[in-house]
Amino acid sequence: MDFTPSEASADLAALTRRITADKATHDPHGTGGFDAPLWTALGQAGVLDAALPSSLGGGGFGLLEQCAVLTELGRAVAAVPYLTSITMAASALAEFGTPELVDRWVLPVLRGERVLAVALSGFSASGGRLSGTSSAVPFGAFAHGFLIAAPDEVFLVDAAADGVSVRPQATVDHADAALVELSEVPGVSLGDIGEWLLLRGTVGVCAQQLGVAERALELTAAYAAERKQFDHVIGGFQAVRQRLADAYVDVEAIRLTTLQAAWRLASDLPAAEEVATAKFWAAEAGHRVAHTTVHVHGGVGIDVDHLVHRYFVAAKRLEFLLGSATPQLVALGELLADRSRG
Numbered sequence: 001m002d003f004t005p006s007e008a009s010a011d012l013a014a015l016t017r018r019i020t021a022d023k024a025t026h027d028p029h030g031t032g033g034f035d036a037p038l039w040t041a042l043g044q045a046g047v048l049d050a051a052l053p054s055s056l057g058g059g060g061f062g063l064l065e066q067c068a069v070l071t072e073l074g075r076a077v078a079a080v081p082y083l084t085s086i087t088m089a090a091s092a093l094a095e096f097g098t099p100e101l102v103d104r105w106v107l108p109v110l111r112g113e114r115v116l117a118v119a120l121s122g123f124s125a126s127g128g129r130l131s132g133t134s135s136a137v138p139f140g141a142f143a144h145g146f147l148i149a150a151p152d153e154v155f156l157v158d159a160a161a162d163g164v165s166v167r168p169q170a171t172v173d174h175a176d177a178a179l180v181e182l183s184e185v186p187g188v189s190l191g192d193i194g195e196w197l198l199l200r201g202t203v204g205v206c207a208q209q210l211g212v213a214e215r216a217l218e219l220t221a222a223y224a225a226e227r228k229q230f231d232h233v234i235g236g237f238q239a240v241r242q243r244l245a246d247a248y249v250d251v252e253a254i255r256l257t258t259l260q261a262a263w264r265l266a267s268d269l270p271a272a273e274e275v276a277t278a279k280f281w282a283a284e285a286g287h288r289v290a291h292t293t294v295h296v297h298g299g300v301g302i303d304v305d306h307l308v309h310r311y312f313v314a315a316k317r318l319e320f321l322l323g324s325a326t327p328q329l330v331a332l333g334e335l336l337a338d339r340s341r342g
Contacts, residue, residue, distance in 0.1 A: 003256070003259045003260075003263070005068065006061075006064065006065070008050070008059065008061050008065050009061075009064055009065050009067075009068035010068070012047065012050055012051070012061075012065050012068050012069055013068040013069065013071065013072050015045060015046075015047060016042070016047055016068075016069050016072035016073065017072045017075070017076075019038070019041055019042060019045055019047065020038065020072060020073065020075075020076035020078050021076070023035075023037060023038045023041045024038050024076050024078050025037070025038070026077070026079075026310065027079075027174075028305075029173055029304040029305065029309070030170065030173060030174075030175075031174070031175065032079060032174055032175070032176075033079055033139075033141065033142075033170075033174035033175045033176025033177075034079055034080070034081070034115070034139065034141070034142045034176055035078060035079040035080055036142075038078060038079075038080055039080045039081070039112045039115075040112040040113070041112070042080065042082075042112055043110060043111045043112020043113065044111075044112065046059075047069060048082070048085075048086055048109065048110045048111075048112060049110035050065065051063075051065040051066040051069065051086070052086075052090065052091065052094055052106075052110065053094055062266050063087070063091075063200065063203065063262050063265055063266040064259075064262050064263065064266050066082075066086060066087045066091075066204065066207075067203065067204065067207035067258065067259075067262045068207075069082060069086075070082060070083060070087065070204050070207040070208045070211065071207050071208065071210050071211035071214070072211060073208060073211065074207070074208040074209060074210060074211025074212040074213075074214075074215070074314070074318075075211035075212070075214060075215040076211075076215075077212065077215075077310045077311060077314045079174065079176065081115050081116070081117070081138070081139035081142070081143075083138070083201065083204045083205065083208060084115075084116060084117050084118050084138055084139050084143075084201075085109050085114075085115055085116045085117075085139070086109070087200055087201065087204040088116075088118045088147065088197055088200055088201045088204070089105075089109070089116035089117070089118055089145075089147045090105075090106045090109050090110065090116060091200065092147060092154070092190060092193060092196070092197055093105055093106050093156070093190070094106055095193075095196075096190045096191055096193055097156070097188075097190060101156065101188065105145055105156065108144075114144045114145070115139055115142045115143045115144055116143060116144065116145050116146070116147065117137050117138060117139050117140045117142075117143035117145075117146050117147075117178075117180075118137070118138075118146065118147045118149075118197065118201065119134040119137045119140070119146055119147070119148050119149065119180055120134075120149045120194065120197065120198060120201075120322075121134060121149065122134035122135075123148050123149065123150045123182060124150055124151065125150035125151075125153055125155065125187070128155075128186060128187060128189065129184045129185060129186055129187070130148055130150060130155055130157065130182045130184075130185050130186075130187050131182055131183055131184055131185070132150075132181075132182055133179070133180070133181045133182075134179075134180050135169065135177075135179050136169055136171055136177040136178075136179075137177055137178050137179075137180045138171075138176065138177055138321070139176050139177070140166060140168075140169075140176075140177055140178030140179075140180050141166065141168035141169070141175065141176055141177060141178040142176065143159050143166070143178070144158075144159050144160075145157060145158055145159055146159060146180065147190070147197065148182065148187060149194045149197065152192050152194075153189055153190075153191065153192055153194075154189070154190045154191065154192070154193045154194055154197065155187025155188060155189055155190065156187060156188040156190060157182065157185055157186075157187045157188075161185050161186065162185070163182060163183040163184055163185040164180075164181075164182055164185055165179075165180070165181040165182075165183075166178045166179070166180055166181075167179045167181075171317060172313045172316060172317050173304075173309075173310075173313045198322065199265060199271060199272065199275050200265065201322055202275050202278070202279050202322045202323070203258065203261050203262050203265060203275055203278060205279065205282060205318055205321050205322050206254065206257070206258040206261065206278045206279055206281075206282040207258055207262065208318055209254060209282040209283075209286045209315065209318040209319075210251070210254045210255055210258055210282070212286065212311055212314045212315050212318060213247075213250065213251050213254055213285065213286050213289040213290070213315060214251050214255075215311065216289055216290065216293045216308065216311040216312075216315065217244070217247050217248065217251055217289060217292075217293070219293070219307065219308055219311070220244065220247070220292065220293045220296050220297065220308070221235070221244055223296065223297055224240055224244060224296055227298075234296070240296060243292050243295070243296060244292070244296070246288070246292070247288065247289045247292045247293075250281075250285035250286075250288050250289050251285070251289060253281045253285050254278075254281050254282050254285050254286065257274070257277050257278035257280075257281045257282075258278045258281075258282065260274050260277075260278065261274040261275045261277070261278040272331075272335055273332060273335050273336070276328045276329075276331045276332040276335065277328075277332060279322065279323055279325075279328045280325050280328040280329060280332070282318065282319070283318075283319045283320070283323075283324050283325040283328065284325040286315045286318060286319050287315070287316070287319050287325075289315065290311065290312045290315035290316060290319075291312075293308050293311060293312060294308065294312055
């Protein structure tokens with residue numbers, strides 16, 4: 001297993017970092033939630049299609065390259081739906097959909113013209129029609145279509161179809177999510193791919209959390225090197241140094257477990273245990289790094305207008321998205337128990 005980033009991953013990461021540095025905007029606390037100009041810029045630069053199959057006009061890469069992009073988006077706390085639209089929905093449609101679905105749904109997403117959201121629970125299907133409710137669907141407020149998971153089957157649903165109700169909801173600091181309600185809405189079946197979507201999405205969350213935690217630690221270390229108390233920089237105090245050292249270990253743990261899980265998925269190997277392990281570290285270690293960031297910054301760390309506040313709320317959101325630390329340990333224990341019985 002070689003964790004050295006491929007040339008494609010490094011190039012995509014560098015391109016994404018340049019674009020986010022130049023184009024990313026941050027709305028005031030509690031507003032916004034979708035940076036449409038940045039999404040379009042990423043599409044025009046080829047970032048969105050690079051990690052999809054070459055048969056779709058993409059770069060012919062895959063999940064590892066997508067994780068490189070997600071890490072950079074996390075570093076910039078960029079409000080774009082790459083995780084839901086590319087890593088989950090567009091990748092699923094490219095893998096399991098028809099050419100007609102690809103033309104209608106995937107290509108506009110790759111150009112940065114459309115948004116796809118994913119809801120993995122709360123719905124049932126009967127005769128190809130879906131009903132149910134899901135709360136806080138990420139980027140649902142801006143979605144043109146949804147991948148809806150019902151028991152044993154996933155469907156593509158047009159957000160403009162009759163029977164679809166989408167109401168914006170605020171999550172932590174942005175109004176980007178939505179309460180999605182369906183009533184006898186027709187959908188296009190993609191088959192039983194719920195587990196496929198969940199595993200890819202979870203690894204994507206871990207990659208994004210890696211970027212958030214990594215950049216938060218960099219900002220915190222820089223602050224500790226210049227902020228003075230009692231005529232000494234606070235980074236010289238043992239307690240602060242220990243907090244920063246622990247945060248460094250946590251960031252590297254997120255990196256290692258995320259790359260391991262992504263590599264196994266990209267190699268079509270069983271990865272449920274590795275994904276649960278990675279999400280545990282992304283949640284637990286991400287929580288610790290976020291709190292270290294706030295504590296070391298002191299009073300400015302809790303100022304909603306300060307830069308580090310964005311990293312704190314991003315880390316908290318990603319901590320719980322697709323399962324917090326405790327459910328991951330429960331899932332991992334069940335997987336290990338099943339393996340021992342087998």
